[in-house]
Amino acid sequence: MTHDPLPPLRNVIERHDLRARKSLGQNFLLDLNLTSKIARQAGKLTDCDVLEIGPGPGGLTRGLLMEGARKVLAIEKDARCLPALAEISQAYPNRLQVIEGDALDINPLEHLTPPIRVASNLPYNVGTELLIRWLTPKQWPPYWQSLTLMFQREVAQRIVAQAGDKAYGRLAILSQWRCDAQIVVNLPPEAFSPPPKVSSAVVHLTALAEPRFPSDFKTLERVVAMAFNQRRKMLRSSLKSAAPDIEDRLIAAGLKPTERAEQISLEGFCALAREIAKP
Numbered sequence: 001m002t003h004d005p006l007p008p009l010r011n012v013i014e015r016h017d018l019r020a021r022k023s024l025g026q027n028f029l030l031d032l033n034l035t036s037k038i039a040r041q042a043g044k045l046t047d048c049d050v051l052e053i054g055p056g057p058g059g060l061t062r063g064l065l066m067e068g069a070r071k072v073l074a075i076e077k078d079a080r081c082l083p084a085l086a087e088i089s090q091a092y093p094n095r096l097q098v099i100e101g102d103a104l105d106i107n108p109l110e111h112l113t114p115p116i117r118v119a120s121n122l123p124y125n126v127g128t129e130l131l132i133r134w135l136t137p138k139q140w141p142p143y144w145q146s147l148t149l150m151f152q153r154e155v156a157q158r159i160v161a162q163a164g165d166k167a168y169g170r171l172a173i174l175s176q177w178r179c180d181a182q183i184v185v186n187l188p189p190e191a192f193s194p195p196p197k198v199s200s201a202v203v204h205l206t207a208l209a210e211p212r213f214p215s216d217f218k219t220l221e222r223v224v225a226m227a228f229n230q231r232r233k234m235l236r237s238s239l240k241s242a243a244p245d246i247e248d249r250l251i252a253a254g255l256k257p258t259e260r261a262e263q264i265s266l267e268g269f270c271a272l273a274r275e276i277a278k279p
């Protein structure tokens, strides 16, 4: 059982008339035991500031605060949610800051003190874009220690996929090059109100101090994008425009020119990016 001084979320939603809007990707979690469980996956929160995108009526926000987050910074686009979030602020004095706005336009760093973790049940329409921004900052290590994020299950599988998996592609490479990534909770549609059409999953990503294998980021990005844009083709053909002597470079990287992108491990792509970066 959880200990939370506030009314049940169903009551909050009714009282503030928070009917879910599809255009904002609103599928709310109403079970505080579940939101606490997700918050616990984010790691030790007591000495961290937590960034949450899209708190909605505050189910996960309450979970994060119950689990002891030093401070939660919540960015919410839907102004209708603000009165419900203000009640949470009152119940947890000085520990919740809410900013109304679009998470894509706001720099959260101005409001956070390290160490910082990110935990969110992301709106599906901006979820992947936010993840890519968090994974590709100008400097590494990034400002955050970990990301604990709810996605549609199919997106979560793309993040943790390994070479040979159907879901393996650019998102797996980007995620795993500089992070440990794993699915930590699976949720059926009925966990949400209203239930979405698909299942969901929470992914936990921990930032590594350094990339798993050395590689220049821009070259790796370019090679991976080219290889997966034509994932059914052999590398010697999909990467033809990367270098005139691509077959030699593939061999120098320890790869077979006849292999396809989905067969190449992260280590293999990094070796190839190093070969292609050579003059």
Ligand code: SAM
Pocket: 024, 025, 026, 027, 028, 029, 030, 053, 054, 055, 056, 057, 058, 059, 060, 061, 075, 076, 077, 078, 081, 101, 102, 103, 104, 120, 121, 122, 123, 124, 126
């Ligand atoms: N965290 C709540 C929960 O778990 O019940 C709500 C999650 S709901 C899937 C996504 C939330 O993100 C909604 O409250 C929605 O209004 C908000 N949202 C949608 N687009 C947003 C954006 N661009 N910036 C900030 N919040 C956004």
